[in-house]
Amino acid sequence: MDLASWRLLARTVKKADLVVEVVDIRDPVSTHSWRLVEMIDALDRELVIVLNKADLVPLHVAIGWKDRFEEAGFNAFYVSANKRLGTRRLRGYIKHLVDTIPFTVAVVGYPKTGKSSIINALKGKHSAQTSPVPGSPGYTRHAQLYKIEPGFYMIDTPGVIPVEGGWPDSIIRGRSPEELPDPVPPAAALIEKILQYRPNAIAEAYGITETDPYKIMEELALARGWKYRLTGEPLIEEAARVIIRDYHKAKIPFYIPPQPIRRPRQR
Ligand SMILES: Nc1nc2c(ncn2[C@@H]2O[C@H](COP(=O)(O)OP(=O)(O)OP(=O)(O)O)[C@@H](O)[C@H]2O)c(=O)[nH]1
Ligand SMILES: [Mg+2]
Numbered sequence: 434m435d436l437a438s439w440r441l442l443a444r445t446v447k448k449a450d451l452v453v454e455v456v457d458i459r460d461p462v463s464t465h466s467w468r469l470v471e472m473i474d475a476l477d478r479e480l481v482i483v484l485n486k487a488d489l490v491p492l493h494v495a496i497g498w499k500d501r502f503e504e505a506g507f508n509a510f511y512v513s514a515n516k517r518l519g520t521r522r523l524r525g526y527i528k529h530l531v532d533t534i535p536f537t538v539a540v541v542g543y544p545k546t547g548k549s550s551i552i553n554a555l556k557g558k559h560s561a562q563t564s565p566v567p568g569s570p571g572y573t574r575h576a577q578l579y580k581i582e583p584g585f586y587m588i589d590t591p592g593v594i595p596v597e598g599g600w601p602d603s604i605i606r607g608r609s610p611e612e613l614p615d616p617v618p619p620a621a622a623l624i625e626k627i628l629q630y631r632p633n634a635i636a637e638a639y640g641i642t643e644t645d646p647y648k649i650m651e652e653l654a655l656a657r658g659w660k661y662r663l664t665g666e667p668l669i670e671e672a673a674r675v676i677i678r679d680y681h682k683a684k685i686p687f688y689i690p691p692q693p694i695r696r697p698r699q700r
Contacts, residue, residue: 463602617650
């Protein structure tokens with residue numbers, strides 16, 4: 434557990450009148466943080482859960498997840514920051530929820546959920562930098578304040594919710610392959626979860642009809658010519674990294690169908 438990051442997150446939340454938690458609508462339960470909810474409750478702030486990347490799921494799935502989160506007692510809103518869908522309405526929705534002027538909104542969430550992209554979409558012009566790869570130029574490193582319109586401010590934060598959990602959850606929460614000592618078992622777990630919900634996903638992304646995760650990585654390595662120089666064996670570590678990266682870049686089609694949201698009883 435990363436206490437320093439949680440402390441930093443609390444400091445950001447305290448500066449805000451309202452908090453937007455950005456989650457990935459492909460798997461909103463895994464990319465949502467109950468610990469964040471507890472913190473926001475304790476600090477007595479308003480929370481809006483923004484289900485982003487709605488362009489990657491059918492409309493009924495986007496609506497279904499929004500309904501499930503609302504049934505669980507949350508303010509919820511789906512958007513596509515990239516396609517600028519719903520972002521203008523989100524701006525109005527936030528303005529309705531706050532009763533002070535000026536007000537500040539903290540935008541938090543796991544890495545790569547699209548926090549900076551949402552701020553850009555709300556601002557209407559490109560200002561916060563975005564990137565799929567941690568450490569590369571667009572990656573948000575520090576909390577930054579942006580003016581959306583007079584009296585409406587937003588704080589962009591780096592992927593400040595510490596990535597916790599085993600595989601494949603930590604990957605779905607944005608852990609990059611570079612951070613993994615051995616990317617193969619996490620990639621295998623990710624493939625398994627993807628195939629569980631979308632049996633054709635790997636065939637659609639790579640033209641590989643194999644269903645065993647290790648064989649999929651082997652075939653991908655062979656197809657791309659990645660081999661160990663000495664033995665000529667397929668370099669499945671590289672295939673594993675590519676599959677994880679492709680998941681982050683949304684090149685592998687996948688989503689989880691809407692289901693009821695249950696607050697964990699004891700944490
Ligand atoms: N398909 C799709 N991709 C999106 C959407 N919003 C963001 N992305 C992509 O997701 C990746 C991460 O977006 P960012 O806005 O940098 O995410 P972030 O949460 O600010 O990331 P960190 O600052 O690294 O934590 C980028 O490749 C974006 O293009 C969306 O609505 N649809
Ligand atoms: Mg960012």
